[in-house]
Amino acid sequence: MDWKPHADRLAAEVTPPVSRWRDAVASTPRHAFVPRWWEPAGGGTWALRDGPADESAWLRAAYSDTSLVTRVGPLHADRASPDDRPGGVPTSSSTMPGLVVRMLRHGLLYDGADLGLIGTGTGASTALAARRLGDKRVTAMDVDPYLTATATDRLASLGMSSQVVTCDVTGPLPGDFDRVVSMVALPNLASVTAALRPGGRLVTTLARMNVIVTADKDADGCARGVVEWDRAGFMSTRTGADYPPGTDDLFTAVRDLEGEQVMRGRYPVLNVAEAWDVRAMLELAAPGVETHYEERGGQRTAWLVHADGSWARASATWIDPPTVHQGGPRRLWTVLERIRHRLNAEGGLPIYGSRVHITPDGVCHFTRGKWSASYG
Structure with a gap:
């Protein structure tokens, strides 16, 4: 399959010409991480798409700046049959490449930095980060053992050996890091703040809030930063095979x-x-x-x-x-x-552009002018 021209086009779409991320996007075969995915089928159900069965559709989907849903409820696309029509909400995906690049750029990564990447998904975002930092500098985390095993295999097929760990990131993280970037929305920031080394930087969104928080950890154990003039929507963290019964x-x-x-x-x-x-x-x-x-x-x-x-x-x-x-x-x-x-x-609301103070208990305290609020 001649995927490289499609990857080059995607890289030109989601990165500026001088960006160090352009080569990472252009050299990552995203289709290898998403051989099958789900598309909406109406009535709240999803239909399976199989890449190898239609290579032109596979290339169009894999090298578009869109998120591809790979898991609905507890059912992985990899394990589904063509007649399956699951209902429910997505529980994993291959995030749109442009958003992955934006989140990583907010991390202000540098050569030699150890990165904790939360939300392994298919492994495509891990591949992008490893292209930039090197395999041994990236630790990817996900709660789903199938996802971590599959991502490990797919990375290995490309000669990449980043550590991919199965863990619940609402608890302790497997190590400490100079940078933590989360591709899932977190309900509390205690565990990720604790995993940052002094001077380390956190980039995350928050559950039910499409804000991007960036904060740097100080010697007192707190992290301080801002709500960026940017926004993103990610799935919330889960601790089991599916989200708990909703509303x-x-x-x-x-x-x-x-x-x-x-x-x-x-x-x-x-x-x-x-x-x-x-x-x-x-x-x-x-x-x-x-x-x-x-x-x-x-x-x-x-x-x-x-x-x-x-x-x-x-x-x-x-x-x-x-x-x-x-x-x-x-x-x-x-x-x-x-x-x-x-x-x-x-003419506006104070949340975007506000200052953020994250205390060791993981609570975010927002301030902007006379306005203040807390989360988590």
């Missing part, structure tokens, strides 16, 4: 429920998950809140639910003011509208 039952229970409070909303219905700065601020105001959105025939409906029993549903035609139903101990839509009012009044 589907809560959504079902309140889908058409009459609210304890019914009111007219101030702002049009919003798909909160796609409004990343609003979503981040909502997580800080109501940690653990989950969102859902549907649009049918111009009718927009959004739901917010929380494990404490709080819920909200807002529905309207297009941009008309919505009818809002709320119940439970907190009024979640009211919390959301306060955030949106601040956005309209100030």
Whole structure:
């Protein structure tokens, strides 16, 4: 298979001409790490795609700047049959190469640095990092033993021997590092901060927040940095074969429920998950809140639910003011509208560009001007 021209084109797309990452992308055969993957098939199900069965489609997919889902629920694409139609959410993928490069560049890597890379996935991101730093400087980590074993084999087939470790990164990491870059969203930063050497740098996103945090570890054990003027969406960490049962039952229970409070909303219905700065601020105001959105025939409906029993549903035609139903101990839509009012009044929200102070217990403390908030 003549994959090199496709890799060259991808490298030109995701890196500047003078970037040290250009050769890494151009020399990495991404298709070797993603022989099979899942694509949406409608109705919340997924269809299997087999690369060797259609080499032109394989090359198009592997050398596009897109994420390729390789695991849905507990089912790996490698282990699936053509008739499988799993439902559920993705649990592993080959991350879009441009995002991998951006995260690694935020790490300010240097020759001789030891890198801890969280979220092995297919191993393609490990290959990129190893091209830059050398095999022996990269330790990749994932909770899934099949993924770590397969990534090890695929790296070895290319003559690469980075260490790939099976571990739960919400606990202690296997070693200490000059740089830790996470390709999964973390709920708490205690373990990764502890694994940094003094002066080491952390790059990560946070669960249910599409922010990129960069922070450097000081002698007092704390890490200090910023929320970058950049953003990324990664899967959250998991500790088992699949994510624990989510809030589907809560959504079902309140889908058409009459609210304890019914009111007219101030702002049009919003798909909160796609409004990343609003979503981040909502997580800080109501940690653990989950969102859902549907649009049918111009009718927009959004739901917010929380494990404490709080819920909200807002529905309207297009941009008309919505009818809002709320119940439970907190009024979640009211919390959301306060955030949106601040956005309209100030022209922005304070989370992006804020300062970050990560204490040894893994809690992120954000500040920007007079605003402050904590996470984790």
